[in-house]
Amino acid sequence: MASAPSKLYSGLSLALSTIFFFFKVVEGLDSVIADDVSLVVVLLDTNPFFWTTSSFPFSHFLSHVLAFLNAILTLNQLNQVVIIATGCNSCDYVYDSSKTANQSFGNGRMPTLCATLLQNLEEFMTKDEKLGIEEAEERITGSLLSGSLSMALCYIQRVFRSGSLHPQPRILCLQGSPDGPEQYVAIMNAIFSAQRSMVPIDSCYIGVQNSAFLQQASYITGGVHHKPQQLDGLFQYLLTIFATDLHSRSFLQLPKPVGVDFRASCFCHKNTIDMGYICSVCLSIFCTRHKKCSTCGSTFGQAQSDDASATNRKRKAPDS
Amino acid sequence: MPQVKIIAKNFMDMVASLTARDLDNLYQNPFICEAILRSLPPLAKKYVLQMLYIEGSVLAKSMEEWVLADGFTKHRVAIDRLVQLRIFSEEKKKETSYRLNPTFQTNLQKHLIYGGALPREPMPSNVTVRLPTLEELEAYALGQWECFLLQLISSAQAEKPTNFSSSMMKVFQRGLLIQRDKESPRLSESGFQFLLMDTSAQLWYIIREYISNSQERGVNQADLISFLLELSFHVAGEAYNVNTLSELQKNMIKDFADLGLVKLQQGRKDSWFIPTKLATSLSISLTDSSSRKEGFVVVETNFRIYAYSTSKLHCEILRLFSRIEYQLPNLIVGAITKESLYNAFDNGITADQIIAFLQQNAHPRVAERVPSVPENVCDQIRLWESDLNRVEATPAYFYDEFPSRDVFEAACDYARDRSGLLWEDSKKMRLAVKAETHTHMREFLRGQS
Numbered sequence: 001m002a003s004a005p006s007k008l009y010s011g012l013s014l015a016l017s018t019i020f021f022f023f024k025v026v027e028g029l030d031s032v033i034a035d036d037v038s039l040v041v042v043l044l045d046t047n048p049f050f051w052t053t054s055s056f057p058f059s060h061f062l063s064h065v066l067a068f069l070n071a072i073l074t075l076n077q078l079n080q081v082v083i084i085a086t087g088c089n090s091c092d093y094v095y096d097s098s099k100t101a102n103q104s105f106g107n108g109r110m111p112t113l114c115a116t117l118l119q120n121l122e123e124f125m126t127k128d129e130k131l132g133i134e135e136a137e138e139r140i141t142g143s144l145l146s147g148s149l150s151m152a153l154c155y156i157q158r159v160f161r162s163g164s165l166h167p168q169p170r171i172l173c174l175q176g177s178p179d180g181p182e183q184y185v186a187i188m189n190a191i192f193s194a195q196r197s198m199v200p201i202d203s204c205y206i207g208v209q210n211s212a213f214l215q216q217a218s219y220i221t222g223g224v225h226h227k228p229q230q231l232d233g234l235f236q237y238l239l240t241i242f243a244t245d246l247h248s249r250s251f252l253q254l255p256k257p258v259g260v261d262f263r264a265s266c267f268c269h270k271n272t273i274d275m276g277y278i279c280s281v282c283l284s285i286f287c288t289r290h291k292k293c294s295t296c297g298s299t300f301g302q303a304q305s306d307d308a309s310a311t312n313r314k315r316k317a318p319d320s
Numbered sequence: 321m322p323q324v325k326i327i328a329k330n331f332m333d334m335v336a337s338l339t340a341r342d343l344d345n346l347y348q349n350p351f352i353c354e355a356i357l358r359s360l361p362p363l364a365k366k367y368v369l370q371m372l373y374i375e376g377s378v379l380a381k382s383m384e385e386w387v388l389a390d391g392f393t394k395h396r397v398a399i400d401r402l403v404q405l406r407i408f409s410e411e412k413k414k415e416t417s418y419r420l421n422p423t424f425q426t427n428l429q430k431h432l433i434y435g436g437a438l439p440r441e442p443m444p445s446n447v448t449v450r451l452p453t454l455e456e457l458e459a460y461a462l463g464q465w466e467c468f469l470l471q472l473i474s475s476a477q478a479e480k481p482t483n484f485s486s487s488m489m490k491v492f493q494r495g496l497l498i499q500r501d502k503e504s505p506r507l508s509e510s511g512f513q514f515l516l517m518d519t520s521a522q523l524w525y526i527i528r529e530y531i532s533n534s535q536e537r538g539v540n541q542a543d544l545i546s547f548l549l550e551l552s553f554h555v556a557g558e559a560y561n562v563n564t565l566s567e568l569q570k571n572m573i574k575d576f577a578d579l580g581l582v583k584l585q586q587g588r589k590d591s592w593f594i595p596t597k598l599a600t601s602l603s604i605s606l607t608d609s610s611s612r613k614e615g616f617v618v619v620e621t622n623f624r625i626y627a628y629s630t631s632k633l634h635c636e637i638l639r640l641f642s643r644i645e646y647q648l649p650n651l652i653v654g655a656i657t658k659e660s661l662y663n664a665f666d667n668g669i670t671a672d673q674i675i676a677f678l679q680q681n682a683h684p685r686v687a688e689r690v691p692s693v694p695e696n697v698c699d700q701i702r703l704w705e706s707d708l709n710r711v712e713a714t715p716a717y718f719y720d721e722f723p724s725r726d727v728f729e730a731a732c733d734y735a736r737d738r739s740g741l742l743w744e745d746s747k748k749m750r751l752a753v754k755a756e757t758h759t760h761m762r763e764f765l766r767g768q769s
Contacts, residue, residue: 036362036365067432067433070431070432070433071369071432074354074357074358074428074431074432075357075358075365075369076358077358077601163684235373236373239369239370239372240369240370243366243369244366245362245366247362248362248363248366250388250390250391251363251387251388251390251391251394251395252363252366252386252387252388252391253385253386253387253388
């Protein structure tokens with residue numbers, strides 16, 4: 001995590017590990033959801049490394065998403081949309097419908113959505129690019145999904161605390177870039193805190209290979225994961241699947257997970273592995289044998305037969 | 321029982337009962353399309369969105385595959401609603417299929433892609449002198465509404481009379497007040513229930529009465545509905561020029577000002593109207609969603625009520641079922657007593673309504689608690705109510721001197737099957753049946769002999 005480029009990010013990852021332990025289940029959430037008023041936090045992948053290689057241009061993608069956001073806001077006057085841009089060096093809020101609704105632009109609410117969103121997005125992209133140039137020596141081409149996820153959760157926590165009459169929140173990840181295994185711990189922490197506060201994470205993956213992180217996020221939090229087959233029809237996918245409010249979800253057929261990629265990343269080299277060593281105290285995952293757990297500091301006892309573990313090291317878990 | 325409630329909830333039924341031509345005309349206006357979409361049940365909204373870009377019709381069978389088995393009744397309700405409002409048209413060739421109303425469809429499509437504009441441009445700020453802040457506007461709206469309500473329930477109490485003609489007021493009062501000869505009018509049973517409803521439900525009740533009354537005055541219902549729904553898309557707190565309205569709308573806007581929906585202001589040259597929160601939230605309250613308003617009442621286990629309110633109306637409402645002990649500038653203190661409750665029960669208010677009112681209006685501090693109204697208070701209110709219902713009187717007919725035991729038993733069975741048997745004494749062969757089964761019983765006994 002120390003190699004993370006921006007200040008914002010390292011601050012956030014620190015906050016995350018504390019959030020994971022101190023989240024309280026908000027009371028009253030388990031009560032039956034009676035209405036369809038919803039707060040949708042959309043995480044928009046703006047990673048230029050992905051969009052330059054994608055066959056589906058960013059401008060098309062954005063026009064689909066804008067129409068989708070209009071649709072969400074049309075469904076209910078109390079619906080709220082927040083957009084967080086996920087860049088490759090930073091992430092930021094680019095639109096919040098509750099703030100702009102009160103501002104009286106001369107040309108009305110809906111055009112305001114487009115205008116503010118595009119303007120903020122452009123500002124964000126230039127800022128993000130500058131940050132990238134400063135940290136040029138170690139280029140990370142993944143998106144900071146963990147950062148934007150935790151920003152979304154922070155926003156939702158604030159909504160929860162604003163009183164009992166808050167809309168039903170959910171998170172929608174529109175992600176195209178491949179998983180960054182180095183963010184594994186931070187993302188898993190975010191997923192678990194979303195699970196504890198009962199916020200479903202929906203995910204729509206528009207990249208080439210499917211994302212294991214997003215599959216797990218939706219699976220654990222009870223959201224919907226989908227990878228559209230035809231990107232030209234993205235709008236229809238978004239409307240049919242992701243516009244469904246939490247109340248209606250109990251009555252509608254939605255895509256079910258066909259097999260979730262549960263592989264984890266090790267804490268030491270951030271490799272994606274399906275077999276490894278686990279600390280029996282704090283459940284940290286390692287791809288090689290260690291004398292001491294780097295997370296909780298507990299010392300591992302000597303394995304019973306050293307030579308056996310050397311030949312068969314993937315299967316052997318260290319005894320504590 | 322709660323007749324008023326049903327009326328208030330189903331404003332959309334009134335829209336649905338418009339003629340097909342009126343409805344199709346309504347959909348010419350994109351704002352109406354949006355407002356109607358918002359008023360639909362959640363599942364129906366979903367279907368409209370899903371069908372929005374499908375040209376042509378979709379088979380009813382394939383739509384049924386969208387829902388899980390649990391949601392089938394909801395699915396039927398949604399489809400019925402859409403057909404009723406003529407948003408879906410049914411096509412029956414070999415199999416039933418549905419398609420979206422083309423005008424509705426194009427209007428919504430445009431709305432999603434280009435984004436809607438406002439119904440009319442707000443006036444530039446250099447023309448309007450000083451606009452009220454949102455807080456001032458909200459206070460104004462609530463004040464206006466309460467003043468109207470006070471006048472409605474007792475004309476003498478209102479501080480300043482509204483512009484509504486007394487005939488109009490009579491229309492509103494119809495059903496809420498009863499006047500026995502020579503006595504001053506008092507609240508009827510449904511009047512009390514009306515007072516206990518939340519503001520938006522009350523507002524819709526009044527508006528419904530207003531609209532159905534307007535037809536008698538020769539104003540088209542569809543015009544009124546469309547203007548009302550359009551009004552809810554204006555921005556609260558912005559000024560709009562009155563001259564942009566038609567003659568008919570100018571007349572209506574004056575009435576709406578009395579209800580607190582808009583505030584009218586007069587400049588040097590122009591006059592303008594400023595929509596309040598009450599107006600802009602009209603289309604929210606069309607759905608069945610739970611009311612989103614902060615409460616003010618704290619009930620303690622010792623039957624005391626503390627109401628943090630400055631409103632005279634709240635005080636009047638509390639007086640319906642409790643004894644008001646003192647009134648401080650921002651606090652009303654009362655107690656629920658047996659006498660005050662008996663008073664309420666006499667007026668036709670039920671225990672459940674009182675408890676529901678206390679729960680809905682619970683102060684945010686106690687609303688977090690479960691239950692928000694102490695259990696012992698709820699139980700006692702219900703007990704006092706059931707005290708009154710210990711003896712039940714039912715009109716009945718009494719039969720005796722049966723010729724034989726067989727006839728008697730056949731008669732008993734017959735009455736029991738029609739659930740009309742109240743009492744039987746098989747030794748002396750006597751029985752009593754409800755008055756409404758008497759005619760059948762007589763026929764039956766005639767056939768026996």
